[in-house]
Amino acid sequence: IVCDPAAMVSQGYFNGPYRQLVIEAHEPALKDEKENAGRKLLSVFANGDSDLTSAGKDTGSDSEGPQSGHFQPRVQSRKARIACLTPDEKAAEKYRVELAGAKLVAGLHFMDQCEAVGVEKGSIYGAVILAPQLARTLGWPRELTALSVVSYVFLAVCVSIHAWLLTFIDKEARVMDKLSGKMYLCDFGAFMDSCTSDESCVGPGGTKTTPPRLYGWSQWALRNYVRDSMLAVFPDMASRIDANVDPGEYGVESYSCRLLCCIVFIISILPELKLCYQLARLLWYVPSENQPWIALDQEEHDRAQEDGSVSWFESVKLKVAGMSRAWKAINVCLVLFPKSVLVFFTAKAGTGFLMETAGVDDIIVNSVALGFLLGLDDLTTSALMSTDTVKLLEICEDLELDDEDQSLTESQIMEKFSREQRLTSFWSWARLWSNICYFKLYNMFMVTILTACTVGCYYVSNCQWHAGRLVSKPMFTPKNMAFSASNLFFKSFFPLASESEPYWTMPDGDAD
Numbered sequence: 001i002v003c004d005p006a007a008m009v010s011q012g013y014f015n016g017p018y019r020q021l022v023i024e025a026h027e028p029a030l031k032d033e034k035e036n037a038g039r040k041l042l043s044v045f046a047n048g049d050s051d052l053t054s055a056g057k058d059t060g061s062d063s064e065g066p067q068s069g070h071f072q073p074r075v076q077s078r079k080a081r082i083a084c085l086t087p088d089e090k091a092a093e094k095y096r097v098e099l100a101g102a103k104l105v106a107g108l109h110f111m112d113q114c115e116a117v118g119v120e121k122g123s124i125y126g127a128v129i130l131a132p133q134l135a136r137t138l139g140w141p142r143e144l145t146a147l148s149v150v151s152y153v154f155l156a157v158c159v160s161i162h163a164w165l166l167t168f169i170d171k172e173a174r175v176m177d178k179l180s181g182k183m184y185l186c187d188f189g190a191f192m193d194s195c196t197s198d199e200s201c202v203g204p205g206g207t208k209t210t211p212p213r214l215y216g217w218s219q220w221a222l223r224n225y226v227r228d229s230m231l232a233v234f235p236d237m238a239s240r241i242d243a244n245v246d247p248g249e250y251g252v253e254s255y256s257c258r259l260l261c262c263i264v265f266i267i268s269i270l271p272e273l274k275l276c277y278q279l280a281r282l283l284w285y286v287p288s289e290n291q292p293w294i295a296l297d298q299e300e301h302d303r304a305q306e307d308g309s310v311s312w313f314e315s316v317k318l319k320v321a322g323m324s325r326a327w328k329a330i331n332v333c334l335v336l337f338p339k340s341v342l343v344f345f346t347a348k349a350g351t352g353f354l355m356e357t358a359g360v361d362d363i364i365v366n367s368v369a370l371g372f373l374l375g376l377d378d379l380t381t382s383a384l385m386s387t388d389t390v391k392l393l394e395i396c397e398d399l400e401l402d403d404e405d406q407s408l409t410e411s412q413i414m415e416k417f418s419r420e421q422r423l424t425s426f427w428s429w430a431r432l433w434s435n436i437c438y439f440k441l442y443n444m445f446m447v448t449i450l451t452a453c454t455v456g457c458y459y460v461s462n463c464q465w466h467a468g469r470l471v472s473k474p475m476f477t478p479k480n481m482a483f484s485a486s487n488l489f490f491k492s493f494f495p496l497a498s499e500s501e502p503y504w505t506m507p508d509g510d511a512d
Contacts, residue, residue: 007301117282118320118398120275123377126156127151127389129282129394133293133323147389152334158380159338163485165373166342169349171483173356174496179481182217182474185356186463189214189251199467199508203249206507213248216358218428225246253360259455261367264355266451268371269350270443272343273450279336285401287322294318318392320399339377345488346373351454354463367388430500466506474502 120126128151135144183204190211195201203209205224208339215223224247231238252258296318323331350370357363381390423429437445463470486494 036044089385089459101151116398116400117278117285117395119282119393120279121393121396122381122390123275123393124151124381124385125275125279125339125377126393127381127385128155128278128320128335129331130293131389131393133321133327134318136290136327136393137292137294147386150385154380154384157340157384158377162346162373162376163340163489166345166349166481167485167488169353170488173352174487175478175481175483177356178475178478178498178503180221180510181475181503182221183250183475184462185217185250185252185358186472187252187255187470188472189249189358190255192251198467202467202507203251203506204472204506205247205249207249209249209251214251214253215244215248216362217250218395220248220250250358252358254363257360258354258357258363259426259451261363262351262455263447263451265350265354265367265370266347266447266454268374269343269347270447272339272346272374273446276336276340276343279339282320283328283331283336284397286320286328288325288328289322290324290327291322293321314369316395316397320396331492341489343374346370347450347454348457349488352453352458356457378403432499464506471506472504474506475504477503 119129131151133146135141135148138144188203189209192201192211192214201208201210205220207213227241227245227247230241231246234241297317298317300315350373353370354363354367357366380392421428423432447462459470462473464473479497479499483496484494487496
């Protein structure tokens, strides 16, 4: 013991059985008994207080706090071990803490850099990458060839369903709403409490928008239908009907809620965008030559041989490896490009759908419901594909990219990830803020940019500036209900046929 035991006892480092051991080890006694007590004490310092935990329960003090009860022995032994360190041992302990911290920072840095690429787990997009490469590695055996063919079939099914659903959503906005006489919502009803003039408060019906007269599209269309029916039946009473039957105005109930729900929807889109980016990195970083994607786990195989048991998946190691440029081109055309296009049009169609929703409750429900489009690939894999495909995706290991930090010595790790991390200069603070903006807040910036782009696209396509606000462009009735995926994905090349005269234009307004 390299510390002063008397001082430690007096300062309360030892109580109960610990105190007795210290006293026995240092009071005048027989040599053998003294050495025996010292060995007990050293064993406690080295191995913890498991031998004396039960004793501590019985001999603990009645006082409250960390010194009482059965917690006392463990707390006191730790305090004793710290107090008994020599200066050299304290310096070594400090170095170990700093080295552990440097390695922790290095690990976080490694995670930020995303220095690994792999197939998407639990998704048809990952299965269609993995299955053909396993079949190619083993010379196209029947089982894996069938798995590859089925993967491409379900990929076509997943992409087709996703594209059809997007087509129906876009058809609702560009065909069915126009046939019902609806105009684009834009900013009708928004900021009505801060209108600077009567003209800036005019709704699509040509009257001033006020909170008691604000309705969603279904209610407003019905009220207009009742008024128009009465005018058609009683034309001689038109002035009385106009004076007493008020259909109100159409507008959004909460502009801020609509924008917030668009942000929530874009947040749900962001993981899919990351998966597209990771797939692109996979195809870019893997070697452009055919390499085996399967290997034998020799250690597990030898263990199974010794036990006399049969191991299947346990002795097999699947790993991401190289593929030829031809395979990369196939995966870009059949996997990466369709997935990216669907994610882009999902964000665009979903945001447009939310911007056209007037009611607060409808906006919130729709923002959550649209998320099911993003899980179609996972649903296809879990519900339609066999369990062996899911198993292969689970055990496939990522490809670790070369990282120069992996080969650093301890001193280099300490220098790069401990001392250089300290905020001691202007440039260290500048690197701190660049790290915060580029890595830590990257996702938030992406959500902000994507929300601005999708909402801005909606306004540019459907709205115009009028009296200090954005209102709907003139609306034209479609000549028929025909609408296909080509009208969605290639709008410029396949425009919809519409009447030449608009059925609605923004009225000048009647403040009365």
